[in-house]
Amino acid sequence: MEIRQLEYFLMVREAGSFTRAAERLYVSQPAVTNAIRSLEEELGIQLFDRSQKLATLTAEGRIFASHVEKIMHGITTTVEEIHALKNLTSGVLMLGLTPLGGMRSIVHQLQAYHLAFPDIQIALREEDTTGLQQALLEDKIDLAIFAAPAGNPALSSLELATEELVICCSRRHPLHRRNTLSLTDLAGEELILLPKSCLYRQNIIEAFEQAESLPRILFEAQSVQTIKGLVAAGCGISILPESLVEDDGELTTIPLEPPLSLTSSVFWKTGHHLSHAAEAFLGLIKKGGSPHA
Numbered sequence: 001m002e003i004r005q006l007e008y009f010l011m012v013r014e015a016g017s018f019t020r021a022a023e024r025l026y027v028s029q030p031a032v033t034n035a036i037r038s039l040e041e042e043l044g045i046q047l048f049d050r051s052q053k054l055a056t057l058t059a060e061g062r063i064f065a066s067h068v069e070k071i072m073h074g075i076t077t078t079v080e081e082i083h084a085l086k087n088l089t090s091g092v093l094m095l096g097l098t099p100l101g102g103m104r105s106i107v108h109q110l111q112a113y114h115l116a117f118p119d120i121q122i123a124l125r126e127e128d129t130t131g132l133q134q135a136l137l138e139d140k141i142d143l144a145i146f147a148a149p150a151g152n153p154a155l156s157s158l159e160l161a162t163e164e165l166v167i168c169c170s171r172r173h174p175l176h177r178r179n180t181l182s183l184t185d186l187a188g189e190e191l192i193l194l195p196k197s198c199l200y201r202q203n204i205i206e207a208f209e210q211a212e213s214l215p216r217i218l219f220e221a222q223s224v225q226t227i228k229g230l231v232a233a234g235c236g237i238s239i240l241p242e243s244l245v246e247d248d249g250e251l252t253t254i255p256l257e258p259p260l261s262l263t264s265s266v267f268w269k270t271g272h273h274l275s276h277a278a279e280a281f282l283g284l285i286k287k288g289g290s291p292h293a
Contacts, residue, residue, distance in 0.1 A: 001042060003075065006068050008035045009047065013065055016054040092121045093277040096132040096144030099194055099224050104243030105161030106145055106264060113281055120277050129199040136269045142278035144267050148199055157265040158285055164261050165204075167254040168228070168245045169237040180257040183211040190218035190236035192227050200262065204239055207260060 011021040012032065022029040040047050047061035057065060093113075097106070101124070110122065125132075125141055132144040137154060145160060167181050175181065175189075186208075194201045201220075208214045218236045221227045227238050232250040241262055245251050266285060268274060274282070 001039065003072075005035045005039045006072060008032050009039060010065070010068060010072065012036060012048065012055055013057055013061075016056070018055055091119075091275065091277040092123055093143070093275070093281060094123050094125065094141040095281075096125045096127060096135055096141045096146075098129055098132065098146045098198065098200070099126065099222065100147070100200060100241060100244070100262075100264075101126060101145065102224060102244055103161075103163055103241050103262075103264065105163060109160065109285065113284055116284060117277070117280055120280070128195065128197045130197055133267070136267060139269065139272065142268065142275055143281060145264055146199065146267065147203070147262050147264050148267070154270055155267045156270045157267045158282060160264045160266055160285060162261050162263040163241040163243055164259055165239050165256060166242045166245065167237055167256060168231055168240055168248075168251045169254070170232055170234045171250065171252050172234060173237065173252070175237070175254065176252040178254050181254050182257055183208050184213045186215050186237070187213045189215045191215045192219040192221065192230050192236040192238045193217055194224075194227070195220050195222060203262075204260075 008021065008025065008031075011025055012018055015021040015024060018032050018036070019029050022032045025032065036047065043064070045060040045064070046058050047064060048055045049058055100106075113120075114122065125135065127135065129146045129148055132141070132146055133148075133152070133155065135141045136144055167175070167186070169175050175185075178185075193204065196202070205214070219227075219230055221230065224240065224244055227240070228245060228248060228251060230236065231238050232248075239256075239260070242253060245253050266282065268278065268282075
């Protein structure tokens with residue numbers, strides 16, 4: 001059974017004649033007749049009553065027609081949706097973010113993508129780095145943005161941006177007037193960090209260990225907003241990307257000396273067929289797309 005046969009069948013029903021159906025389809029009358037005969041032989045039923053001048057549906061033909069209409073409508077809808085996905089006028093981008101997803105560079109990239117493809121829905125999934133890597137491997141998301149060194153052959157990556165890390169503390173904290181701070185200067189302080197499962201936290205701990213200094217970790221929180229609230233309340237200090245705290249009037253940022261930075265990259269499953277929406281996101285990054293560029 002072919003789509004062409006179904007199209008011919010519906011046209012004969014509509015036109016009431018094999019000849020008129022052939023004229024409307026711009027094919028020969030024998031082509032239509034043979035297609036319908038072949039369809040009837042395959043089904044083992046007679047679809048049209050040919051005993052009169054007009055071709056009218058038999059009882060079996062009427063039942064068959066009701067199902068064919070649904071099939072053809074489904075095919076038409078599917079083709080239209082596929083064209084919309086290809087033309088980026090529809091679709092969903094499944095994007096994974098860590099708790100640091102509010103960094104200026106990431107937000108600007110999402111803004112640029114939305115401006116370029118306003119009809120694409122962006123579904124964000126927020127987890128730690130380990131969870132996002134697993135979600136990529138299990139095909140639960142298209143792309144993920146996090147800070148991790150390349151080297152996992154199961155994942156491919158494209159660098160997005162680098163941001164400086166800063167000390168953030170309450171404006172009432174004794175350190176708030178310092179121009180710069182080193183990690184060793186923080187030996188007696190109490191830190192507020194993201195959970196242990198966060199790769200960003202692991203990198204900070206490694207930096208402290210290399211400086212042979214490790215403050216006491218007083219709080220750990222799942223969200224940056226919670227960390228900032230605790231810091232503002234004077235419960236301790238934290239180390240965060242500058243763009244996440246620079247506009248917070250309750251906090252002071254102090255540069256690190258020597259400086260520390262965080263490089264975020266976009267990751268996807270190696271060899272995995274990406275959606276048109278995901279390909280467009282990567283294409284925008286490669287072009288340096290940003291409304292502020």
